[in-house]
Amino acid sequence: MKHNGQTPASFYNRIVPVYDIFARHNIKPYRKILRRLNLEPGKSALEVGCGTGNLTILLAAVMRRVVSIDFAAKMLARAARKAAARGVTNVTFRQENAFDLTTERYGTFHYVFTAFLLHVFPPVDRQLLLSRVARLADERVVVIDYAPGRYRLRYALIEWLERSHYKEFINSDLPAQATVTGLDLVQYFEQGDFGVWEFKYASGRSE
Numbered sequence: 001m002k003h004n005g006q007t008p009a010s011f012y013n014r015i016v017p018v019y020d021i022f023a024r025h026n027i028k029p030y031r032k033i034l035r036r037l038n039l040e041p042g043k044s045a046l047e048v049g050c051g052t053g054n055l056t057i058l059l060a061a062v063m064r065r066v067v068s069i070d071f072a073a074k075m076l077a078r079a080a081r082k083a084a085a086r087g088v089t090n091v092t093f094r095q096e097n098a099f100d101l102t103t104e105r106y107g108t109f110h111y112v113f114t115a116f117l118l119h120v121f122p123p124v125d126r127q128l129l130l131s132r133v134a135r136l137a138d139e140r141v142v143v144i145d146y147a148p149g150r151y152r153l154r155y156a157l158i159e160w161l162e163r164s165h166y167k168e169f170i171n172s173d174l175p176a177q178a179t180v181t182g183l184d185l186v187q188y189f190e191q192g193d194f195g196v197w198e199f200k201y202a203s204g205r206s207e
């Protein structure tokens with residue numbers, strides 16, 4: 001499925017060689033976030049937009065099984081190389097557009113994680129994506145992204161290159177957007193400049 005104004009996979013494929021120069025600084029906060037989420041052992045996770053795998057490798061250590069998808073083949077290849085180098089065996093990488101995820105092809109997972117993906121999209125696509133991934137989550141959807149109201153010039157520059165919706169995202173109300181898709185906020189916390197939103201299906205499907 002193609003969306004107007006979406007940054008293409010070719011852009012992410014081009015930035016792979018430099019991506020981790022910036023993104024490796026996310027590993028420490030990701031580790032702290034996973035600790036703070038108090039994840040129960042033995043669960044499965046779908047990771048949407050895994051990039052070079054910085055969160056993937058940490059998820060693999062706390063989940064029984066992880067499926068990580070990204071639409072950029074070179075991002076995925078780097079993630080797979082990093083996972084293999086660390087002896088990770090419980091992650092499956094698949095090249096997929098996040099908007100094309102379906103339960104028919106993927107089944108469901110206890111958790112769906114997505115890190116630094118939602119700000120990439122305009123609000124209408126953000127909501128569409130949330131509604132898509134909500135269907136694949138039996139228990140929780142966890143979103144990690146820029147914390148609201150914390151404008152940083154260094155992020156604004158990176159995001160200008162990425163042609164994302166950074167400024168609009170940090171001034172938007174993600175829980176309100178998620179409610180429309182049937183997701184209710186369970187908790188929100190901040191880890192440095194990162195916001196973490198934990199959602200559950202409002203219908204109580206997993207309760």
Ligand SMILES: C[S@@+](CC[C@H](N)C(=O)[O-])C[C@H]1O[C@@H](n2cnc3c(N)ncnc32)[C@H](O)[C@@H]1O
Nearest residue numbers: 012049050051070071072075096097098115116
């Ligand atoms: C800013 S990076 C974040 C990567 C990773 N989650 C992290 O925290 O380092 C965004 C990632 O989302 C992927 N992405 C963007 N749009 C996508 C889409 N429609 N479907 C699948 N992946 C997408 C990009 O290829 C890129 O790897």
